[in-house]
Amino acid sequence: MNRLWVRMSLAFAAVIVIGFFVITVVGVLLIRASLEQSDELRQEILPASFEVALGDLYQTYGNWQGVGDFLAIAQDTIPPLREAQYALVSPEGNLIYGQSTTTFDVLQTLPITVDGQTQAVLLVGPNQARQTAPFQPFPFVRGVGIEEFMLLTTFVGGVMGVLFGILMSRSLTTPLEDLALATHAIGKGELERRVKATGTSEIRLLADSFNRMADALQNAEKLRRNLVADVAHELRTPINALQTNLYALVDDTYPLTKQEIAGLYEQTRMLSRLVNDLHELSQADAKQLPLQQQKIDMSSALEDMVTPFYMVAETKNIQFDLVKADRPTPVMIDAARINQVLHNLLNNALRHTPEGGTITLKLAADDDSVRITVADTGDGIRPEHLPHIFERFYRGDPGRSRDMGGTGLGLAVAKALVEAHGGTITAESEVGKGTAVTVCLPRHAGQVVSVAA
Numbered sequence: 001m002n003r004l005w006v007r008m009s010l011a012f013a014a015v016i017v018i019g020f021f022v023i024t025v026v027g028v029l030l031i032r033a034s035l036e037q038s039d040e041l042r043q044e045i046l047p048a049s050f051e052v053a054l055g056d057l058y059q060t061y062g063n064w065q066g067v068g069d070f071l072a073i074a075q076d077t078i079p080p081l082r083e084a085q086y087a088l089v090s091p092e093g094n095l096i097y098g099q100s101t102t103t104f105d106v107l108q109t110l111p112i113t114v115d116g117q118t119q120a121v122l123l124v125g126p127n128q129a130r131q132t133a134p135f136q137p138f139p140f141v142r143g144v145g146i147e148e149f150m151l152l153t154t155f156v157g158g159v160m161g162v163l164f165g166i167l168m169s170r171s172l173t174t175p176l177e178d179l180a181l182a183t184h185a186i187g188k189g190e191l192e193r194r195v196k197a198t199g200t201s202e203i204r205l206l207a208d209s210f211n212r213m214a215d216a217l218q219n220a221e222k223l224r225r226n227l228v229a230d231v232a233h234e235l236r237t238p239i240n241a242l243q244t245n246l247y248a249l250v251d252d253t254y255p256l257t258k259q260e261i262a263g264l265y266e267q268t269r270m271l272s273r274l275v276n277d278l279h280e281l282s283q284a285d286a287k288q289l290p291l292q293q294q295k296i297d298m299s300s301a302l303e304d305m306v307t308p309f310y311m312v313a314e315t316k317n318i319q320f321d322l323v324k325a326d327r328p329t330p331v332m333i334d335a336a337r338i339n340q341v342l343h344n345l346l347n348n349a350l351r352h353t354p355e356g357g358t359i360t361l362k363l364a365a366d367d368d369s370v371r372i373t374v375a376d377t378g379d380g381i382r383p384e385h386l387p388h389i390f391e392r393f394y395r396g397d398p399g400r401s402r403d404m405g406g407t408g409l410g411l412a413v414a415k416a417l418v419e420a421h422g423g424t425i426t427a428e429s430e431v432g433k434g435t436a437v438t439v440c441l442p443r444h445a446g447q448v449v450s451v452a453a
Contacts, residue, residue, distance in 0.1 A: 012165025013158075020154040020161070050078060051122075054112045058119050064088065067097050085125030091118050099125075175203045179210055191218040230393035234274055234408065238267040277409035281392065284416035291334040291420060298329040298363060298370050305339045306361055309346050317355040323362040329370050331443045337417045338441070341425075344410040345374040345437050352378035352435070369423075369443055375436035381429040389427060390415045414439075 057070055067088060075081045087098035095101075104125030112120045178195050185193040194214060197207040245264055248254045283289040306322060313320035342361075349359045357377040364371045381389060388394045393408040418425045422442050429435040 012169060013162040016161030016165060017158045020157050024151060024154045050074065051110055051112060054122065055114045055119075058112065059114050064096050064120065071097065081124070087123045087125075088112075089121050089123060091121065096120055098123075172200070172203075175207065179207060182210065182214075186214055186217065191221055227392060230408070231274075231278065234393065235271070238270045238274075242267050274409070277413050280413055281409065281416055284420055289416065289420045291337060293332050293334050293421075295330055295332050296335055298331050298333075298365075298372070299324045301335055301338075302342075302361065302363055302372070305342050306346065309350065309359075312350055313359060316350065316353075318350065318353050319358040321358065321360045323360060325363045325365045325370070327365055329363060329365045329443075331370050331441055333421055333441060337420070338439075341414045341417050341439060342372065342374070344414045345439075348410065348437075349374055349376040349378070349435075352376065354378065357434075365443070367443070369440050371438055371440050373436055373438045375434060377434040380431040380434055381427070382431055386427060386429055390425070 054067070054070070057067060058064060071081075071086065071088070075084070085099055085104040087101050088096040089101070090096055101123055106123045107126055108124040110122040110124065111118050112122060175195070175198055182193045182195045191214060194211050195207045197204040197211070242264060245254070245260065245267075249256055249260060254260050280289065302322065302324070306320075310320055346359070346361070353359055353376040359377075360373070360375045362373045362375070364373070385394075390411045392412045415425050418439055418441070424440045425437065426440075427435060427437045
């Protein structure tokens with residue numbers, strides 16, 4: 001009884017049975033009223049003057065001469081006789097005029113009396129215009145009255161309606177049962193489970209939503225496994241290097257010099273950067289990345305942020321240009337976080353720009369946002385790799401290796417920090433000509449997405 005299809009079947013059955021019952025009761029009442037009205041119509045009596053007129057006719061002629069013409073005229077003028085069946089018979093029962101009484105049912109008997117003696121009797125049958133065809137049920141239920149036939153129809157219709165209701169309820173609930181089973185399977189870890197989108201538009205929409213959810217879960221699980229594998233791989237390299245070098249020092253293979261200690265320290269810095277990047281990404285995923293936002297002028301802030309890179313660019317014989325906006329650029333940001341983003345982008349640009357190349361940092365603004373573009377003249381990124389450069393641990397370019405100082409998380413962290421400010425980060429690149437990464441930040445506080453610690 002607690003199954004949905006059972007309840008729906010009972011509901012369908014109740015509606016159908018009640019509907020048939022009401023229709024049957026109303027039909028029977030209407031039929032009875034119609035029959036009673038028909039009986040009343042059949043019992044309409046001829047006026048008393050008609051009896052007197054027939055008596056006068058007999059008294060005038062002494063017989064029933066001309067009675068046929070008289071009755072023909074009376075049929076046209078007296079409603080009860082109009083299209084009625086009648087017969088004028090003698091007191092002994094002999095037919096004087098009209099139809100044989102064996103051809104119709106006598107509904108009214110009108111004796112014609114002259115001087116106290118009955119000279120004839122007028123027998124009147126049903127009005128043919130008001131007759132209705134007798135009820136003729138189907139051959140297999142002949143002999144059944146109207147009421148019995150309607151009750152039988154109600155029973156048969158109710159049974160058919162209940163069966164139809166059961167079929168309909170099963171067809172409606174089967175997709176829901178499949179969805180419930182698939183949900184249970186997803187809960188057990190069978191993320192490849194899907195359901196067919198069948199049934200009504202609402203159920204198809206629900207099935208499509210479930211399948212999209214299952215796809216998202218499967219992709220998330222795949223990313224999680226890849227992330228765990230990537231993290232293990234990234235951690236393994238510096239840990240192995242530390243273990244190897246420490247073992248060599250303990251075994252006196254290498255002398256304990258500052259140079260060796262500096263190498264070990266650099267490996268610990270790599271581990272620290274990797275752990276910090278993972279921590280920030282996890283905070284961003286949980287919408288808990290702390291931001292200390294304040295209103296600053298982006299033009300002035302950029303000068304302070306990029307000062308360390310002028311010297312690095314000069315040592316690598318790379319031209320470094322800063323192009324400021326031609327209007328004030330106040331913006332609500334966490335300066336330290338945006339500085340972290342720009343340092344990441346500029347480090348990437350310096351890493352991949354050859355000697356004699358150019359790095360351009362351009363600031364532009366409109367009424368709603370500020371845009372910071374870091375463009376270099378490096379080798380560029382191949383088109384098949386460009387859509388993935390903001391993914392974690394993605395290295396489409398073999399040159400982007402750990403040996404060059406990268407953890408594979410820099411651009412992913414930059415994207416998370418920018419989006420935490422309510423902004424966007426995009427990249428354009430052409431092989432052989434360079435890459436341009438643009439950060440777009442909202443200017444007004446109302447547009448900034450606040451992320452609580």
